[in-house]
Amino acid sequence: MTRKVVITGLGAFTPIGSDAPTTWENSLKGTSGVRKLTDEWVEKYELPVSIAAKAAAPAADFLSRVEMKRMDPSTQFAVIAAREAWKDSGIDTDAIDHDRFAVSFATGIGGVWTLLDGWDTLRERGPRRVMPMTVPMLMPNGPAAAVSLDLGARGSARTPVSACASGTEAMAQGLELIRQGKADVVVVGGAEAAIHPMPMASFAAMQALSKRNDEPERASRPYDIDRDGFVMGEGAGAIVLESEEHALARGARIYAELAGAGITSDAHHITAPDPEGLGATRALRAAMEDGGIVPTDVVHVNAHATSTPVGDVPEYTALKTALGDHLDDVWVSATKSQMGHLLGASGAVESVLTTLAVYHRKAPLTINLENQDPKIPLKVVTSPTDLPEGEIVALNNSFGFGGHNAVVAIRSYTK
Template identity: 60%
Template sequence: MSKKIVVTGIGASSPLGGTASESWDALLAGESGVRTIEADWVEQYELPVTFAGQARVQPSEVLERPVAKRLDPSSQFALIAAKEAFADAGAPAIPAERLGVDWATGIGGIWSLLDAWDTLREKGPRRVMPLTVPMLMPNAPAAAISMHFEARAFARTVASACASSTESIANAFEHLQLGLADVVIAGGSEAAIHPITLASFSSMQALSRRNDSPETASRPYNTDRDGFVMGEGAAALVLETEEHALARGAKIYAEIAGGGVTADSYHITANDPEGHGAIRAMKLALSQAGAHPEDVTHINAHATSTPVGDINEYTALLGIFGDRAREIPVSATKAATGHLLGGTGALEAMFTVLAVQHRVAPPTINLVEQDPEIPLTVSGDPQPLGDGPQLAISNSFGFGGHNAVVAIRSYDA
């Protein structure tokens, strides 16, 4: 694999902002996108967790109503992010057969599925919407993007839990290397802030229960971290070969230098405490990048704010970087956004692209007392990365033992 793959467009709808730039600016400013859920069903079901990282701008404020009605919220977020990214890339004029979509979701159209179930129980089968299945299927976001842009090279979907959209970016990298497309819209989306998911994650003791202080609930690496915070939204990257981008005069944010995807084969929810699969994924990403661990200048960590998960990732970082793991500037951006599940990897990859471009590691908010067992270089303020070339990795690990890592290099023509 010898083609250089570059990022020419970015888009996002996140708990921090309705666009990529708004999300980035809020992240650098140390804002939190987590807040109390103002919905009747929180009290109705007596949910033990009453907050989440809800999208700052709801799709209904952006999409035309006839379009939104035919899409589950997960697809709505996907289309919004993809449209922004494609416009940001200069809306490249490209034959439909050379434009592809690599998208991801962890759960899919859960609102469409369970709304339809409620309708069936309460009103009978004739009142169930005929578009229920096309709205709930996990590939619906990829299909919506493909149809909107007439992308006919392919429209592929990854569903590997919290590693999903990092894997979709790694796949896009490989698809461009193989010449299957000239331009790929890659990313992921999730809209799963629903009573059933909140109840389920709460039941397994995975969520923070800081109902009295939602904005400080997600606190990776803090000594009293007590679980992750649900988030929703989407992020999209437009990827293309450097040759194609330069030929059309596109601006270039950064280079996707490599990707690594592995499996733990260890436990359905817990990751391997020795970090073997995570280490292999990081090594694969760096190998594709033609780089070595000592070249890495920044890490966007998975860092969900769970008591065990944060330590396990640190163990994996030690396994590849050794003592230098304690010196590399690390960002744990879920502290600000919550955990977007299948959409989180794409959002964090976008943040990493901007980090290497602007030579700054985003802050990790809510870090009051850092766990002495995780002595990483983490800061509540933005950390300068220096003026030279930058190479970062963005990590994602998911239920089922899925590991995905992308390596992102600063671009200097």
């Protein structure tokens, strides 16, 4: 019999909130976290894009000076979110079997600030001035390693790296670890801190970023006919997964069930999605099949919806193919409109929001949708919206460069 996997703890460190409750509350209000960048490097490098969605608070407000010095910003965000999720779960650290406690924490880019600052130090000041902790800080598994060290997870510490699908793949990995009996508890999530001149210059060069520099709060416009690219965001999301029996044995508060996951690849193009959404369709169908879900069970989707001219349409096509005419009855949220695109952290943060949507029976808002693209006739959440009572299912979609597709299905919990 397949072990049921449940969600018992949530943490978030985002552009619209430094914790999960604040992020959730602001997602229902339609708060924008996008701002004009004031960093000196914007002018120094004459970047064509000068807006981004930075974390809502400094990491230094939550970490010690020693921790700040020894962690790349991406790892700082991961530890903050994981500590919140762990506390929220109510698990007694001393009472669990740490050999059956695992971590799967993702990133899309990793410690880019540490890497490039280290390179600058080497060129300008020589090898003796490069910090000895540079490699542990820049490595992509840094967030997973730091979370496992901080919480004492000895089962395994894994790091999915699949661009913007990374955080959702971590969810899928945690699901399988528990189902296969290899762990009772898994902290999953994703972290990213790539608001740095080099990646921003690269994304801008490929025409992926919005250039609405004079209207930062209106720049991220999923599904709008005038969308012109995504907005860079940063932060982390963390979720505590447990087997149902483990959670019930300790009397845990259960938010929802992680019912299924689907992972596929397009094998189409390194940056562009399959224009027909074929890989995304297979991921959606796989997630539903994995959870024993039929299309009419689905009431809500937190879409990938980056706000790029070429990305939003194939996702609609995939949803239409996978859900059929029932898609007309499904409420769709595009929360990147509020917090930008957190790259490898986006799927984790959006899974936090999807879990809370199922738990509270409310859907987060999509902002800046003023003139909906007729090629994307979705039922988009643009005003406060309640989800139905009874057993419901919500899907969270994540798609990344390289053709990575990941979808998770989150179901309201019943014993």
